Amino acid sequence: MISMFHALLRLAPLLLLVLAACATPPAAPPDASPQVPEQVSRLDWEQDMQRFAAEDAQAPPPAGAVLFIGSSxxxxxxTLAADFPGVATINRGFGGSEIRDSTWYADRIVVPYRPRLIVxxxxxxxxxxxxxxxxxxQDFRSFVQRVRRDLPAVRIAYIASKPSPSRAALLEVQRQANALIRAEAASQPDIDFIDVFTPMxxxxxxxxxxxxxxxxxxxxRAGYALWRGLIAPYLQPR
Known part of the structure; x- marks a missing residue:
């Protein structure tokens, strides 16, 4: 028994080192790539965020503008600025993105601009x-909730999911999704639904x-001209 006790005493420092290693995770190297959180679909967007930050540093966007945000x-x-003359606009689209990506990056490309309207x-x-x-x-609701947390009075206009020839197989689910979001917009104050699906x-x-x-x-250009006519009425101050 005494020899076993002495053996345990000799092992005690090693056991303490092992426990300490388990309790304290190793620090990540400074150049480690961030992990993809559940709320964002791809890491590539960080390049867009840095590009937006550089543009803002060079020419700060005006407060109270109309912010266009979303995918490609x-x-x-x-031609966004030229298509809506007399309206201060900010373009913060990042191609391939989903609704949840705009929600995830709202603290960087929505809230700081203090827009009067988000499209x-x-x-x-x-x-x-x-x-x-x-x-x-649910993703749309999350976007609205995230934005309204910091900008409670901002108007939000959602452009319906557009039908495109290369994704014609999605037409039915697009109809369903558009109908759900249209109903949600109708039930909430200061939310508009812009139907581009039907005219396309x-x-x-x-x-x-x-x-x-x-x-x-x-x-x-013909597609954007159609959108311009459909969206323009929603950009007027209320």
Whole structure:
């Protein structure tokens, strides 16, 4: 028994080192890549966030502007300012993004601008990645709740998920998702639903090919001209 006691005494320092190592996780190296949180779909967006920060540092956007945010349909709207003359606009689209990505980055590309109106377009990437119409509704609610936490009086206009020829298989789930978000918008103050889905369908209920570039996913000038006419009435101050 005495020899066993002495053996345990000799092992005590080693056991303490092992316990200390288990209790304190090793520090990550300074250049370690961040992990993807559940609320964001891809890490690539950090490059866009840094680009936006650099643009803001060079030319700070005006307070009280109309903020356009969302996926590539916003990202590629390079005539945004010219299409809405007399309206101060900010373009913070990042291609491929989903609604939850705009929610995750709201503290960097929504709240600091103090916009009077947020125009959000996201949804078809979400559905294409497998999210359901009900999940899209929940994602939209989360976006509204996150924004209203810091900007309780801001208006929000949601652009319906657009029909595109390359994603014609999504038409039915898009209809369902749009209907859910339209009903949600109607039940909440200061939320508008902008229906671009219906005007972008032809007489046979299919996406209008003439509104798209060669990839049949992104819009051409005719597509943006259609959007401009549909969105313009919602940009007026209330």
């Amino acid at each position: 349909s916003i990202r590629f709207w390079d 959000l377009y996201a949804g078809d990437n979400d559905l294409n990645s497998g999210r359901s119409p009900r999940q899209l509704l 369908l032809d007489a046979h209920g299919q996406p209008r090919e003439e509104l798209f570039i060669e990839d049949r996913l992104h819009m051409n």
